[in-house]
Amino acid sequence: MRYQVLRPPYCYRWAVLISIVLVTVSLIISLSWAGAEGTPAGSQPPSAQPVQAAPGPQAPAAPAHAPVRTTARQGRFVALTFDDGPDPAYTPQILDLLAQHGAVATFCMVGTQVRRHPELVAQVVRRGMRLCDHTVSHDEQLARRNEARISADITGAQADLRLAADGDVAVPYFRAPGGNWSETITTIASRAGMTPLGWSVDSRDWTLPGAPAIVATVEQAVQPGAVILLHDGGGQRGQTVDALAELLPWLVGQGYQFDFPAT
Ligand SMILES: [Zn+2]
Known part of the structure:
Protein backbone atom coordinates (compact mmCIF):
# COMPACT_ATOMS: atom_id res chain seq x y z
CA MET A 1 0.00 0.00 0.00
CA ARG A 2 2.76 2.35 1.03
CA TYR A 3 4.81 1.24 -1.96
CA GLN A 4 1.95 2.13 -4.36
CA VAL A 5 1.56 5.56 -2.75
CA LEU A 6 5.23 6.37 -3.29
CA ARG A 7 5.35 5.24 -6.89
CA PRO A 8 3.59 8.18 -8.73
CA PRO A 9 5.94 10.92 -7.34
CA TYR A 10 9.04 8.91 -8.38
CA CYS A 11 7.63 8.48 -11.91
CA TYR A 12 6.84 12.17 -12.03
CA ARG A 13 10.39 13.17 -11.06
CA TRP A 14 11.88 10.94 -13.75
CA ALA A 15 9.49 12.38 -16.33
CA VAL A 16 10.52 15.94 -15.37
CA LEU A 17 14.23 15.05 -15.53
CA ILE A 18 13.88 13.43 -18.97
CA SER A 19 11.87 16.42 -20.24
CA ILE A 20 14.57 18.84 -19.08
CA VAL A 21 17.27 16.80 -20.82
CA LEU A 22 15.22 16.62 -24.05
CA VAL A 23 14.50 20.38 -24.05
CA THR A 24 18.18 21.18 -23.39
CA VAL A 25 19.38 18.91 -26.19
CA SER A 26 16.86 20.33 -28.68
CA LEU A 27 17.87 23.88 -27.70
CA ILE A 28 21.55 23.10 -28.32
CA ILE A 29 20.70 21.58 -31.73
CA SER A 30 18.56 24.54 -32.83
CA LEU A 31 21.21 27.06 -31.70
CA SER A 32 23.93 25.27 -33.67
CA TRP A 33 21.69 25.36 -36.79
CA ALA A 34 21.17 29.10 -36.39
CA GLY A 35 24.95 29.54 -36.13
CA ALA A 36 25.46 27.52 -39.29
CA GLU A 37 23.09 29.79 -41.27
CA GLY A 38 25.04 32.88 -40.18
CA THR A 39 28.37 31.50 -41.39
CA PRO A 40 27.87 29.43 -44.55
CA ALA A 41 30.61 27.10 -45.67
CA GLY A 42 33.36 28.81 -47.66
CA SER A 43 32.67 32.25 -46.21
CA GLN A 44 35.30 34.68 -44.95
CA PRO A 45 37.10 33.94 -41.70
CA PRO A 46 35.41 35.34 -38.55
CA SER A 47 37.82 38.29 -38.44
CA ALA A 48 36.32 39.71 -41.67
CA GLN A 49 32.81 39.82 -40.10
CA PRO A 50 31.03 40.45 -43.43
CA VAL A 51 27.56 39.98 -41.96
CA GLN A 52 28.02 42.65 -39.29
CA ALA A 53 29.51 45.05 -41.86
CA ALA A 54 26.43 44.78 -44.07
CA PRO A 55 24.51 48.05 -44.27
CA GLY A 56 21.28 48.53 -42.36
CA PRO A 57 18.38 50.59 -43.74
CA GLN A 58 19.94 53.94 -42.75
CA ALA A 59 23.60 52.92 -42.98
CA PRO A 60 25.91 54.04 -45.82
CA ALA A 61 25.97 51.62 -48.76
CA ALA A 62 29.73 51.17 -48.73
CA PRO A 63 32.62 52.08 -46.48
CA ALA A 64 34.93 54.79 -47.75
CA HIS A 65 38.33 53.67 -48.92
CA ALA A 66 41.56 55.40 -49.81
CA PRO A 67 41.93 56.63 -53.41
CA VAL A 68 43.06 53.90 -55.82
CA ARG A 69 46.49 54.47 -57.38
CA THR A 70 47.08 51.25 -59.34
CA THR A 71 45.80 49.50 -62.44
CA ALA A 72 43.08 46.85 -62.24
CA ARG A 73 45.44 44.12 -63.46
CA GLN A 74 48.87 43.31 -62.10
CA GLY A 75 51.79 43.16 -64.49
CA ARG A 76 53.16 45.53 -67.11
ZN1 LIG B 1 40.94 68.57 -62.23
Whole structure:
Protein backbone atom coordinates (compact mmCIF):
# COMPACT_ATOMS: atom_id res chain seq x y z
CA MET A 1 0.00 0.00 0.00
CA ARG A 2 2.76 2.35 1.03
CA TYR A 3 4.81 1.24 -1.96
CA GLN A 4 1.95 2.13 -4.36
CA VAL A 5 1.56 5.56 -2.75
CA LEU A 6 5.23 6.37 -3.29
CA ARG A 7 5.35 5.24 -6.89
CA PRO A 8 3.59 8.18 -8.73
CA PRO A 9 5.94 10.92 -7.34
CA TYR A 10 9.04 8.91 -8.38
CA CYS A 11 7.63 8.48 -11.91
CA TYR A 12 6.84 12.17 -12.03
CA ARG A 13 10.39 13.17 -11.06
CA TRP A 14 11.88 10.94 -13.75
CA ALA A 15 9.49 12.38 -16.33
CA VAL A 16 10.52 15.94 -15.37
CA LEU A 17 14.23 15.05 -15.53
CA ILE A 18 13.88 13.43 -18.97
CA SER A 19 11.87 16.42 -20.24
CA ILE A 20 14.57 18.84 -19.08
CA VAL A 21 17.27 16.80 -20.82
CA LEU A 22 15.22 16.62 -24.05
CA VAL A 23 14.50 20.38 -24.05
CA THR A 24 18.18 21.18 -23.39
CA VAL A 25 19.38 18.91 -26.19
CA SER A 26 16.86 20.33 -28.68
CA LEU A 27 17.87 23.88 -27.70
CA ILE A 28 21.55 23.10 -28.32
CA ILE A 29 20.70 21.58 -31.73
CA SER A 30 18.56 24.54 -32.83
CA LEU A 31 21.21 27.06 -31.70
CA SER A 32 23.93 25.27 -33.67
CA TRP A 33 21.69 25.36 -36.79
CA ALA A 34 21.17 29.10 -36.39
CA GLY A 35 24.95 29.54 -36.13
CA ALA A 36 25.46 27.52 -39.29
CA GLU A 37 23.09 29.79 -41.27
CA GLY A 38 25.04 32.88 -40.18
CA THR A 39 28.37 31.50 -41.39
CA PRO A 40 27.87 29.43 -44.55
CA ALA A 41 30.61 27.10 -45.67
CA GLY A 42 33.36 28.81 -47.66
CA SER A 43 32.67 32.25 -46.21
CA GLN A 44 35.30 34.68 -44.95
CA PRO A 45 37.10 33.94 -41.70
CA PRO A 46 35.41 35.34 -38.55
CA SER A 47 37.82 38.29 -38.44
CA ALA A 48 36.32 39.71 -41.67
CA GLN A 49 32.81 39.82 -40.10
CA PRO A 50 31.03 40.45 -43.43
CA VAL A 51 27.56 39.98 -41.96
CA GLN A 52 28.02 42.65 -39.29
CA ALA A 53 29.51 45.05 -41.86
CA ALA A 54 26.43 44.78 -44.07
CA PRO A 55 24.51 48.05 -44.27
CA GLY A 56 21.28 48.53 -42.36
CA PRO A 57 18.38 50.59 -43.74
CA GLN A 58 19.94 53.94 -42.75
CA ALA A 59 23.60 52.92 -42.98
CA PRO A 60 25.91 54.04 -45.82
CA ALA A 61 25.97 51.62 -48.76
CA ALA A 62 29.73 51.17 -48.73
CA PRO A 63 32.62 52.08 -46.48
CA ALA A 64 34.93 54.79 -47.75
CA HIS A 65 38.33 53.67 -48.92
CA ALA A 66 41.56 55.40 -49.81
CA PRO A 67 41.93 56.63 -53.41
CA VAL A 68 43.06 53.90 -55.82
CA ARG A 69 46.49 54.47 -57.38
CA THR A 70 47.08 51.25 -59.34
CA THR A 71 45.80 49.50 -62.44
CA ALA A 72 43.08 46.85 -62.24
CA ARG A 73 45.44 44.12 -63.46
CA GLN A 74 48.87 43.31 -62.10
CA GLY A 75 51.79 43.16 -64.49
CA ARG A 76 53.16 45.53 -67.11
CA PHE A 77 50.06 47.74 -67.32
CA VAL A 78 49.48 51.47 -67.07
CA ALA A 79 46.24 53.42 -66.71
CA LEU A 80 46.04 56.77 -68.48
CA THR A 81 43.66 59.33 -66.96
CA PHE A 82 42.60 62.64 -68.49
CA ASP A 83 41.06 65.35 -66.31
CA ASP A 84 38.95 68.51 -66.60
CA GLY A 85 37.30 67.81 -69.96
CA PRO A 86 35.52 67.12 -72.11
CA ASP A 87 36.97 69.74 -74.43
CA PRO A 88 35.91 70.07 -78.08
CA ALA A 89 39.46 70.94 -79.21
CA TYR A 90 41.50 68.30 -77.34
CA THR A 91 39.30 65.37 -76.31
CA PRO A 92 38.70 64.17 -79.93
CA GLN A 93 42.43 64.44 -80.74
CA ILE A 94 43.28 62.38 -77.66
CA LEU A 95 40.64 59.77 -78.54
CA ASP A 96 42.16 59.44 -82.03
CA LEU A 97 45.68 59.01 -80.63
CA LEU A 98 44.47 56.39 -78.14
CA ALA A 99 42.72 54.48 -80.95
CA GLN A 100 45.85 54.56 -83.15
CA HIS A 101 47.82 52.77 -80.43
CA GLY A 102 45.10 50.45 -79.16
CA ALA A 103 45.01 52.25 -75.83
CA VAL A 104 42.20 52.78 -73.33
CA ALA A 105 41.92 55.61 -70.83
CA THR A 106 39.70 57.03 -68.11
CA PHE A 107 38.24 60.53 -68.47
CA CYS A 108 37.56 62.50 -65.28
CA MET A 109 34.99 65.01 -66.44
CA VAL A 110 33.70 68.24 -64.92
CA GLY A 111 29.92 68.70 -64.82
CA THR A 112 29.93 72.21 -66.30
CA GLN A 113 31.91 70.92 -69.29
CA VAL A 114 29.69 67.84 -69.60
CA ARG A 115 26.62 70.08 -69.88
CA ARG A 116 28.27 72.14 -72.63
CA HIS A 117 29.50 69.14 -74.63
CA PRO A 118 27.33 66.08 -73.89
CA GLU A 119 28.09 64.63 -77.34
CA LEU A 120 31.75 64.27 -76.33
CA VAL A 121 30.76 62.17 -73.31
CA ALA A 122 28.84 59.79 -75.58
CA GLN A 123 31.82 59.68 -77.96
CA VAL A 124 34.24 58.80 -75.13
CA VAL A 125 31.95 55.94 -74.03
CA ARG A 126 31.48 54.67 -77.61
CA ARG A 127 35.27 54.46 -78.00
CA GLY A 128 35.44 52.05 -75.05
CA MET A 129 36.79 54.51 -72.51
CA ARG A 130 35.62 54.81 -68.89
CA LEU A 131 34.04 57.77 -67.16
CA CYS A 132 35.11 59.37 -63.92
CA ASP A 133 33.14 61.99 -61.97
CA HIS A 134 35.29 65.10 -61.32
CA THR A 135 32.50 67.17 -59.63
CA VAL A 136 30.20 69.78 -61.14
CA SER A 137 32.25 72.88 -60.34
CA HIS A 138 35.88 71.69 -59.93
CA ASP A 139 36.12 73.41 -56.55
CA GLU A 140 39.63 72.60 -55.28
CA GLN A 141 38.53 73.62 -51.78
CA LEU A 142 35.72 71.04 -51.80
CA ALA A 143 37.05 69.35 -48.64
CA ARG A 144 36.26 72.56 -46.68
CA ARG A 145 32.60 72.71 -47.75
CA ASN A 146 29.71 71.29 -45.76
CA GLU A 147 28.42 67.80 -46.43
CA ALA A 148 25.35 68.91 -48.40
CA ARG A 149 27.46 70.99 -50.77
CA ILE A 150 30.03 68.20 -51.23
CA SER A 151 27.28 65.68 -51.93
CA ALA A 152 25.57 67.96 -54.47
CA ASP A 153 28.87 68.60 -56.30
CA ILE A 154 29.67 64.89 -56.52
CA THR A 155 26.26 63.40 -57.30
CA GLY A 156 25.39 66.31 -59.62
CA ALA A 157 28.27 65.51 -61.97
CA GLN A 158 27.42 61.81 -61.82
CA ALA A 159 23.89 62.66 -62.98
CA ASP A 160 25.28 64.98 -65.71
CA LEU A 161 27.46 62.16 -67.05
CA ARG A 162 24.62 59.63 -67.07
CA LEU A 163 22.31 62.07 -68.81
CA ALA A 164 24.93 62.94 -71.44
CA ALA A 165 25.60 59.26 -72.15
CA ASP A 166 21.88 58.41 -72.40
CA GLY A 167 21.57 57.12 -68.87
CA ASP A 168 22.71 53.56 -69.34
CA VAL A 169 26.39 54.04 -68.56
CA ALA A 170 28.62 53.27 -65.62
CA VAL A 171 30.55 55.98 -63.80
CA PRO A 172 32.92 53.74 -61.88
CA TYR A 173 35.33 56.38 -60.53
CA PHE A 174 35.39 59.70 -58.73
CA ARG A 175 38.41 62.01 -58.53
CA ALA A 176 38.54 65.00 -56.15
CA PRO A 177 39.49 68.34 -57.78
CA GLY A 178 43.21 68.97 -57.28
CA GLY A 179 43.48 65.58 -55.59
CA ASN A 180 42.32 67.26 -52.37
CA TRP A 181 40.62 64.44 -50.50
CA SER A 182 38.78 64.24 -47.19
CA GLU A 183 37.04 61.43 -45.34
CA THR A 184 33.67 63.02 -46.18
CA ILE A 185 34.52 63.16 -49.90
CA THR A 186 35.63 59.52 -50.12
CA THR A 187 32.60 58.41 -48.09
CA ILE A 188 30.09 60.25 -50.30
CA ALA A 189 31.76 59.01 -53.50
CA SER A 190 31.83 55.42 -52.24
CA ARG A 191 28.20 55.66 -51.13
CA ALA A 192 27.30 56.80 -54.67
CA GLY A 193 28.96 53.64 -56.04
CA MET A 194 32.20 55.23 -57.29
CA THR A 195 35.78 54.27 -56.48
CA PRO A 196 37.89 57.23 -55.29
CA LEU A 197 40.62 57.55 -57.94
CA GLY A 198 44.04 58.99 -57.25
CA TRP A 199 47.20 58.76 -59.37
CA SER A 200 50.77 57.53 -58.94
CA VAL A 201 52.43 59.58 -61.73
CA ASP A 202 51.73 63.30 -62.13
CA SER A 203 52.79 64.32 -65.65
CA ARG A 204 52.63 67.97 -64.49
CA ASP A 205 51.19 68.86 -67.90
CA TRP A 206 49.00 71.42 -66.08
CA THR A 207 52.13 73.56 -65.45
CA LEU A 208 52.60 73.85 -69.26
CA PRO A 209 56.30 72.87 -69.14
CA GLY A 210 56.40 71.91 -72.87
CA ALA A 211 55.75 68.53 -74.48
CA PRO A 212 59.36 67.25 -74.08
CA ALA A 213 59.24 67.88 -70.31
CA ILE A 214 55.87 66.09 -70.00
CA VAL A 215 57.28 63.11 -71.91
CA ALA A 216 60.44 63.06 -69.76
CA THR A 217 58.46 63.26 -66.48
CA VAL A 218 56.26 60.30 -67.41
CA GLU A 219 59.09 58.19 -68.84
CA GLN A 220 61.15 58.64 -65.67
CA ALA A 221 58.32 57.94 -63.24
CA VAL A 222 56.29 55.21 -64.94
CA GLN A 223 56.34 51.68 -63.57
CA PRO A 224 54.04 48.65 -63.85
CA GLY A 225 50.63 49.41 -62.34
CA ALA A 226 51.01 53.20 -62.68
CA VAL A 227 47.99 55.51 -62.88
CA ILE A 228 49.12 58.54 -64.91
CA LEU A 229 47.56 62.00 -64.50
CA LEU A 230 47.10 64.02 -67.72
CA HIS A 231 44.61 66.70 -68.82
CA ASP A 232 42.35 67.04 -71.86
CA GLY A 233 40.60 70.16 -70.53
CA GLY A 234 40.90 73.14 -68.22
CA GLY A 235 43.19 75.19 -70.46
CA GLN A 236 45.60 74.95 -73.39
CA ARG A 237 46.31 71.22 -73.79
CA GLY A 238 48.25 71.18 -77.08
CA GLN A 239 51.39 70.18 -75.13
CA THR A 240 49.57 67.20 -73.64
CA VAL A 241 48.41 66.08 -77.10
CA ASP A 242 51.96 66.39 -78.48
CA ALA A 243 53.41 64.55 -75.48
CA LEU A 244 50.84 61.76 -75.80
CA ALA A 245 51.79 61.25 -79.47
CA GLU A 246 55.31 60.40 -78.24
CA LEU A 247 54.40 58.62 -75.03
CA LEU A 248 51.96 56.09 -76.50
CA PRO A 249 54.45 54.44 -78.91
CA TRP A 250 57.17 54.68 -76.25
CA LEU A 251 55.02 52.85 -73.71
CA VAL A 252 54.12 50.17 -76.26
CA GLY A 253 57.85 49.84 -77.11
CA GLN A 254 58.59 49.33 -73.42
CA GLY A 255 56.15 46.42 -73.34
CA TYR A 256 53.38 48.22 -71.50
CA GLN A 257 49.70 47.45 -72.08
CA PHE A 258 46.86 49.79 -71.25
CA ASP A 259 44.34 49.08 -68.51
CA PHE A 260 41.80 50.86 -66.34
CA PRO A 261 42.42 51.76 -62.71
CA ALA A 262 41.44 49.27 -60.04
CA THR A 263 37.91 49.53 -58.62
ZN1 LIG B 1 40.94 68.57 -62.23
